[in-house]
Amino acid sequence: MQNLFRYCSICCLLLSHLVGGTSAAGPDERKPYFPPQKVSVLPILHVPKGLPAPDPALARMIYRHVQWSQRRYQELLGTTFKIAVPATKMYRGRYTLAEYRAFDNKVGPHIHAQHLHHLNVTRFNCPYVLFTVLYNPENGFPSGRGGSVNGGFNTGGGTVLMSSHDFTERPNAQSTIQHELGHAFGLPHVDAYGYPLKGDSPSIMTYNPKHHTNRFRPSSQPGILIAEDIRGLALNDRVFPDLDFDPEKHIPQGYEISPTIKSNSAGSYLGVPDYKLKSRPMPGKRRGRIFRMQCVCESPPVPAPQSASTDASCGFQMPSMASPALTLKFPFPVELSSMRIYSGHSGAYHPVTSASVMVPGDGGNYRELGSSDFQSLDGQVMFDTTESRSWRLALTPGKSRKVVLRGIRFYSGDIDIFRPAICLVKP
């Protein structure tokens, strides 16, 4: 029992090393909404209140499985994720097993919120995939699940939740771990790309029973990472800094890779603000259509309708306005010093020619912080470091009097905050 309570002090030490140690600006200057520089996998055995401590062999088995997954990703990618600690951390939960059951599908938000709190990190700066096994000596609750904390790729940490039953009573824990870690790194199921989820896909991001491992024995037909999976993981520099997607190497001959990149959405955690930036056209300018905010697309030099990079649905399309404007609202005040604006469709149409950034001032008016004339489709507005929850972006269209935005990025110094779920543009 004593061991269970060591978790907090050990992790506080660990954090001073892993979080504070990786800070470029120094721990005091980093805001709680700055993203982590690196993300590693933290194995946790979560023991519900009132249950006796599990056999230490369980914690060792969990760790051995995470190490096997780490080796499997190495085989498939030529690089792999890091494990944060040398042994599974034990954590005594706030609730009984019966209470966790009553949370039903919300059990993950309840459990992961406890870990964020105890690790003294936020959903924004959490440098871990919280790989959590709920100790449940009775049955298979909860079913395995995983996701990226803030949705998409490279936006921060991740979560996995499995039951100890998956390890002790079922043979295929390992194939499940490989799959759930894929979700934690940002990957969706393959049906997002139109491949059957329960069919014969070779991807680990399916429910293909042929991939099932048997205890510590691999499947005779193990799951792999298909080209779409590798392309997604390569966007996650915080987990896989050495992985680059190389079409020649990663797309098999004759294989038609899906042109669009898909990912998963952000999780919700109890008592924790959402990773959500609200945006809307200025009042009275309702003709502007707003699509997904959390994406920044590339702009190809020539129109290519089949290409993901021409997908205007990742940004804003605001037709026929002399001076389109957006209001942007963060879940709390954020400190910014520049915005990068990516405009134009198909590399040619509907550019922004100049942009101005404003914040609310006295008497309900907006105060301009800075403006910039764009030399190309993309531009940057820099201004004195300012903290505000609400922001306004005024855009000047070109001859077409219409603007298409492929995305916006927000910087506090050189740190991009509220990074988009899918970002195909280098800074």
Ligand SMILES: [Zn+2]
């Ligand atoms: Zn899944």
